Amino acid sequence: MSLEHFDVLIVGAGLSGIGAAVHLGQQCPQQSYAILEGRETLGGTWDLFRYPGIRSDSDMYTLGYSFRPWTAAKAIADGPAILDYMREVVRDYGLGPHIRYQHRVVGAEWSTPEARWTVEVERGPQRERLRLSCRFLYLCAGYYDYAGGYTPDYPGLDRFRGRFVHPQQWPADLDYRGQRVVVIGSGATAVTLVPSMAREAAQVTMLQRSPTYILALPGQDAIANGLRRLLPAKLAYAITRWKNVLMQMFFFNLCRRAPGLARKLIRAGVRHQLPRGFDVDKHFAPSYDPWDQRVCLVPDGDLFRALRSGKADIVTDHIDSFTERGIRLKSGQELAADVVVSATGLKLLALGGLEFVVDGERVDLSSKLSYKGMMISDIPNMALAIGYTNASWTLKVDLSSAYLCRLLKHMDQHGYRQCTPRRRDPELQEQPLIDFSSGYVQRAIEAFPKQGSKSPWKLYQNYLFDLLSLRYGAVDDGSMEFSGALAK
Incomplete structure (x- = not known):
């Protein structure tokens, strides 16, 4: 029995997958495709996370799609607004019939003689097994583990009589009005939760x-809103997008090349937001340089406003153990809590945890190299959408999807059935794929493919460089091996 076959299978109906489908439809309209989404609805991260205040940590002029202007007044959008934006794209570009919900991909096997992937899928709540085949596989599910976030092994947690939650599994019935809340963490999720929960809680403490x-x-963005009043939406969006790209690049390079100056500037901004006498050096002076880990963004200084109001406070200390009433710290202080939120980060999962087999051999991803930040050495006809760590995610995946269309056109034009990145440079040095000191990265990065020390194997985390490479660089660059004539 023949399998249902597509030219391209896209895995994931989040920001990356929906954008990829639009690129395919516009640039390669002759290619058949389907989007396989494991959940019951689209949205990915923006549907999964339901915690209070969920919002982007990048401006929507760069997190939004290049082909779809963001026209709302807010540059830093909340989760529901981002979901609405994605639903509008699905509706307006006719993507609905291409999305297959509750189709969870669990593995994929490549056959060189057939020049196709056979994809193992679990369908529906009963996880019925089925197979689909495709010429090209495009993974657009990110690199986080959607099954659960990271929670440390807290001593004495079983003694705690209050409510303990992780933001990734936010309970719909959690009522924290008038409650004492402790949010453990200092990253993007924590700085989002604290001001949002402080509006209704009796007191919120950020414990870091x-x-x-x-x-x-x-x-x-006052400039963006002004431009939109004066210019056509697409032109205003393009100008704002480039303005923000260049600002992000300037700030990142400043942090890398003059970390001391960047520290002073960031700390001065924090001091300006907080009352005189607030211990900025204790609570807002990291031991590492800016952008060794992600820099958190707080729109309109909402975190600092909550601290100024007294509805929120911040404690920098280590946890000794949980008690019946809250958390005892190494300093001996005890934080009373009715609700504890462990905003302690996510888990990374290499290529969605899928098992890949190429011509009968299981692929060890940790032994492979990333090609142009979107393909993997020795794995044919497969790409993945991975965004930037130092800028908006969508900037990179937009470029990756456009490059995939160029690659497919090149293969069709020359009659190739297979394209495979090959490592041929004996002087190439291996490096971790993500150069971050953050705990969530260090806990899992060894399972990921590596990056190389030079192009096209190096992740430059630079939009301008990637724009030149992916949009204008040669497809047949000496590292990409093309083979096999198309069957007539």
């Missing part, structure tokens, strides 16, 4: 082991 760099930026 060590500080994070935090920037306050306006929630609305």
Whole structure:
């Protein structure tokens, strides 16, 4: 019995997968495709996370798609607004019939003689097994484990009589109005939760082991809103997008090349937001340089506003153990809590945890290299959408999807059935795929493919470089091996 076959199978109906489908439909309309989404609805991260205040940590002029202007007044959008934006794209570009919900991909096997992937799928709540085949496989599910976030092994947690939750599994019935809340963590999720929960809780304490760099930026982009009143939407969006790209690149390079100056500037901004006498050095002075880990963004300084109001406070200390009433710290202080939120990060999962087999041999991803930040050495006809760590995710995946269309056209034009990145440079040095000191990265990065020390194997985390490479660089660059004539 023949399998249902597509030219391209896209895995994931989040920001990356929906964008990929639009690129395919516009640039390669002759290619058949389907989007396989494991959940019951689209949205990916923006549907999964339901915690209070969920929002982007990048401006929507760069997190939004290049082909679809963001026209709302807020530059830093909340989760529901981002979901609405994605639903509009699905509706307006006719993607609905291509999405297959509750189709969870668990593995894929490549056959060189057939020049196709056979994809193992679990369908529906009963996890019925079925197979689909495709010429090209495009993984657009990110690199986080959607099954659960990271929670440390807290001593004495079983003694705690209050409510303990992780943001990734936010309970719909949690009522924290008038409650004492402790949010453990100092990253993007924590700085989002604290001001949001402080509006209704009796008191919210952000408990951190060590500080994070935090920037306050306006929630609305006055220049973007002004341009939109004067210019056509697409032109205003393009100008704003480039303005923000260049600003992000300038700030990142400043942090890398003059970390001391960047530290002073960030700390001065924090001091300006907080009352005189607040211990900024204790609570907002990380031991690492800016962008050794992600820099957190707080729109309109909402975290600092909550601290100024007294509805929120911050404690920098280590947990000794949980008690019946809250958390005892190494210093001996006890934080009373009715609700504890463990905003302690996510788990990374290499290529969605899928098992790949190429011509009968299981692929060890940790032994492979990333090609152009979107393909893997020795794995044919497969790409993945991975965004930037130092800028908006969608900037990179937009370029990756456009490059995939160029690659498919090149293969069709020359009659190739297979394209495979091959490592041929004996002087190439291996490096971790993600160069971050964050705990969530260090816990899992060994399972990921590596990056190389030079192009096209190096991740430059630079939009301009990637724009030149992916949009204008040669497809047949000496590292990509093409083979096999198309069957007539």
